[in-house]
Amino acid sequence: MVSIATQDLFNQSRSFYLVSILELWQRFSYYGLQCILPLYFVWQLELTLADAFRLFSIYVALAFGFISVGRWLGEQVIGIKRTLLLSSLIMMAGYVLLVFSNRQNELFYPGLATIAIGHGLFKTNPASLLSGIYNRTRFTLYHILACLGSITAVLLTPWIAHHYDWNIAFSLSVFGMFLVIIHLIFGKHYLDKQGTLADQQPVSLKIGLLVTTIIAVAIVFGIAMLRNQKVAPWVLAILVIACIILYWKDITRLKPEMRRKMGVIFILLFIVFVFFTLYLQIPTSLNFFAINHVSHLVFNISFLPEQFQALNPIWIIITAPMLAALYNRLGSYLPIPHKLAIGMVLCSASFLVLPWGAAFSDSSGFISANWLILSYALHSIGHLSISALGLIVVNRMVPSELKNFITTMWFFTFAAAALTAGKIASKTIPPLNSDSPYISLALYSEWFMTIGIVTAIIAVLMVISAPLIHRMMQSNQD
Template sequence: MLKSEVIVSIATQDLFNQPRTFYLVSILELWQRFSYYGLQSILVLYFVWQLELTQADAFRLFSTYVALAFGFISVGRWLGEQVIGIRRSLLLGSLVMMSGYVLLVFSSHQNGLIYPGLATIAVGHGLFKTIPASLLSDTYNRTRFTLYHILACFGSIISILLTPWIAHHYDWNIAFSLGVFGLFLVIIHLIFGKHYLNNHGSLADQQPVPLKIILLVTVIIAVAIIFSTFLLHNQAIAPWILAVLFIANILFYWKQLVRLEPVMRQRIGVIFILLAMVFVFFVLYLQIPTSLNFFAINHVSHQVFGISFLPEQFQVLNPIWIIITAPMLAALYNRLGSYLPIPHKLAIGMVLCSASFLVLPWAAAFSDSSGFISANWLILSYALHSIGHLSISALGLIVVNRMVPSELKNFITSIWFFTFAAAALTAGKIAAQTIAPLNSDSPYISLALYSEWFMKIGIFTAVIAVLMVISAPLIHRMMQNNQR
């Protein structure tokens, strides 16, 4: 019988009594998030206000960039684990990402450097993203990742508050330079703290890298950047490329899939159901820098407790709520134990994500004469969304890892990140539906449109949540059978 997976309460973890590897890896993740989420907080606004794209075009460009950033994770993981080693992949990914931010800093708002810069960041993100967690899992129990994620969230908080403020009061290029600064600190910590990672990594880390491998990796990265730049200029092609890669993955593993026993095939089917749930969640999550960001600009009071904020800074509510609620949620799940298995937690998370959008049309009924609502409604929406985030993002991957056969781990991992990439492309299309007609100057028309689409998103997510509630007992039984 499988014991219910729980997140250990933060109260049981001593922040000052962890392995030094933990501190190094947490700092690396903190500063990488500082760079990534600072850029994410202003990127769509930059497209609209500086590059003078329409909101619809800005949403599509941003979603393509995010899809590339997550789509390349599978390639980056393969290079790190099988070719150059995950420690080298960390450093290489940091250098590539920093190069992309440098291109943005010196772009002078010209597409000739903006698009290659974003492409370079996306490729570097693919090389870097899964490595810190992989290193941490070597020495640190999975159920104690709560502290790691909370510490990493501080990087997001600092950058989301600081980056829009610098862009607003000084210059966009100076705001982009914060990304360079964050990755410079990652590289410095890697150089001076590399001895803490000597006993960790993959087999490839223990062997020297031949010159031909260095040249091969260089060519792969260069081709990936050129290819990504092309897709950023031709966004309509991105979904087709993603579909081809998805089908190619299935065909590559087809022999292993058809040889599975009936029970294993059933588990793979359940995993794809869970991936569909993760797809929905990530579509909702990417409304934060897109439709929810512009909703805050156009229809949310910019004052909280008498303090004025830039509307794009409201994105900081997501990591703030994660830090506040993660220890409480961990303690609650720890107390409930086997009374609340993981699939039921996933279903609850989806219910909360649905509620986070449904409260916004309700809030519209209390708007003032200018079509603005109190910031408290947005704070509530982010609170519900963030608790749902905690219940879905990490726990979903735990379920997948529990159920997938060992010989198909790489296949499912690739599909997992392709799911994120597909969700990013879908999120841009949905966000574009909230844009008011160009000839409309009435704030009520815009508010009504936001309310309509947030209601649709909330209802659709509620349907998914109901299906999750119904299927949770079945998934739980299958997880238990997998442990026998």
Template sequence: MSDLNVFKQPKSFYLIFSIEFWERFGFYGMQAILTVYLVKIMGMNESDSFVLFGAFSALIYGFVAAGGWIGDKVIGTKRAVTLGAIVMMVGYTLLGLSTAGQDIGGPTLIYIAMGFITVGNGLFKANPSSLLAKVYDDNDPRLDGAFTLYYMAINVGSLISMILSPLVAQKLGYGLAFGMSAVGLLITALNFLACLKMLKSVGSPADLAPVKKRNLMIVIVGSVIASLVCSYLLQHLMLAHGILVVAGLSILFFYFKEAFALTGIERKKMIVAFILMLQGVVFFVLYFQMPTSLNFFAIHNVSHSILGFAAEPEQFQALNPFWIMVASPVLAILYGKVGERLSMPYKFATGMVLCALSFLVLSWGSHFANAQGIISSNWLVASYFFQSIGELLVSGLGLAMVAQLVPQRMMGFAMGMWFLTSATAAVIAGWVASLTSAPKGISDAHASLAIYSDIFGKIGYTTAAIAVFTFIIAPKLTKIARGGNAPAMKEATAS
């Protein structure tokens, strides 16, 4: 297939591309400024805001599997997309209203808003990609190109919103910044509803069957109730963490029960998948530092300029989708050349090395701070580069790994377990990020730089040790993953 043919997609593809773009525009715009809003405007201390954000992120990932099931089995993927966009729009609107302060219950609205965003994202997130896969017939050569462009929609949307949202928040206020996210979801919902005819014959069995109004009403009412329950959990984090632990242990029990019911190479592959999922937890702990500790590091100790141009510190987060967009085609070409010789365990191990470097360069860079305790933004640019390439090697390949190693009958469950790694990591990441928060009353840049240098160094060296271990066990894991087949297994990238 020529490079130009990748753009020759059906009209329905461009509809799905556009709704994913606007949804991610809204989500990442909110994420870029949420912790800063909690600290600067609502008066929360950094440590508490990081822990709250971690629980919020955990709930978001925890609801993804439920949203996918609702789309597939209950109301259909198209209705789940529409409802998810509307519920998220309500959440962003409530966040914007919370900026009015105590007069309308600002602090309480924040938690309610986060509850609606959690449930809305869960309803939405898994369904556009599911819908996209159904647009194409089996063995359609355009499918790989379609998912490549779809992945670009995610990164283009997040890149633009991570640049605009901090700027709007600084110049025009946080209310308008969150309102911008709400507008993104309004565009998503209206665009999707206006163009549904393009997808008339596309969807899950629940999509193609007449709508069951009772089921739809149950999901709508259930979404509101679930949003309020999430709001309550975010205000009682010990309870939220306890529920996550119970759910995680239950899923682990079922996973290993199924694994040990198997024999031979299938059982070993399930164990390899679990080991790689543990590595995924480590990666996501580092990934969730971007909107938390790395965000505030940029605020406190990094020059607020890039290539000589002034920048809001929160805008540095846009480096992640930027590097993803730059590196994705390069890695795709590289996989085509060496994919059969570089197994999944080695890719994961290489990703861990890069993630270790992403924090070590910041620790090393702290020794080159100026007299005011500020380091060049070039160190942060390099850090985001290493972490973004690591993301492509770990997170970007995670679902492909699950598809290769787990029996087909357990695929849906294992995919949900992969998302559980993100939820677990989000909670741990909130605690790790809280270690970087300066004690109350300390505002000196040198004092905060010393804390960041120490914690980032510990994160980097710990991750490096894990990377060494993963390289040591990679040959054994590779042998099991390949199942003794003569030809090496060729890995596919996940969108």
């Protein structure tokens, strides 16, 4: 990343603004739902916390597990712009189903599956429109603008659900996707020069039927996974094991130098797995920790505890330009493996500060919101150091013939992490019939400490191995 000048915001092409708006409103819809979904499961569908976390983790796994399908459709089958419009229509249909589900599983599960599949088809395609033209300065600005959609949604959606109705809150996501579709239809002439070769080709009836069949099968598969929550982890486990077997089979055909680099990619996939497992504690264990044990006052202003989830994109907007400028200045003095290690150290610290804060709880078992604000700050800087840099390493090191396969593994890693995150979040659930806030706070503290220590051990190993990994990345570039 490189530093961002203030005037950059007002000195971009119309295509840049259009794609940024698409991403902003899609995130508004997706994260608006995500921030209240586990609460809806518990408070409206009356699921146990364990069942709510499991159902939520399967939903997120589906949303990320199908990203490679969307990338394939955009790059090779129907084109990026058609994929964006199609996925937006699919997501909007899913949100509409949620609005009219009225807490009935007959519409709720199909709606949830439809949203997840649509998100997977949409996710990488806006950035792909810009990748051929813009440098990383603009991509940093693009992600900052997109974060505004997440912040607005996380602040507004819980407030609407709390003061009015859950269905109205779901309607905000419908509105967000409606705006995406409107911008795609009426602003398509700004994207005439963007896209892939598939964008320039007409879609035959055969291709249309193929795409329709793939999407229909994906949605049916998603509904089946959501309804059969104990089967879903086994299905994903089989897919992940198959990917690992194919991964090692492919790298054995490579030259020794390239095999070493692919070994680095495998380590990176593990790092991303750990990071995303931690990241998904935000809408699950951290969210319920905020509800049960964090003061709702910030600068004497009362917030809903669910709104604290907005701290993650807020801190990203605040720290991204500064971190980008710092890394740009350090240049080769701080190689990427060292930056990844620093990111993991910060992620560890983000959980370790919470048990520390718990030691200063009041008589009701509540701690100051400042501890959670600090936790989110550390986590968000770690986020910037791991997530974006990890993808840069993949793009640099993976040979072109394996890039699509490694990208698929990358997003399967996110899906596997989602299911793991749900299991970890379940460990923070207090025992049944326990109304004592001290027992609940002690349990949260114990598991946040455990998460922090395990992550710290991984971080130390990353720090120790960073020089070796850097040499493996640099060896025999050609």
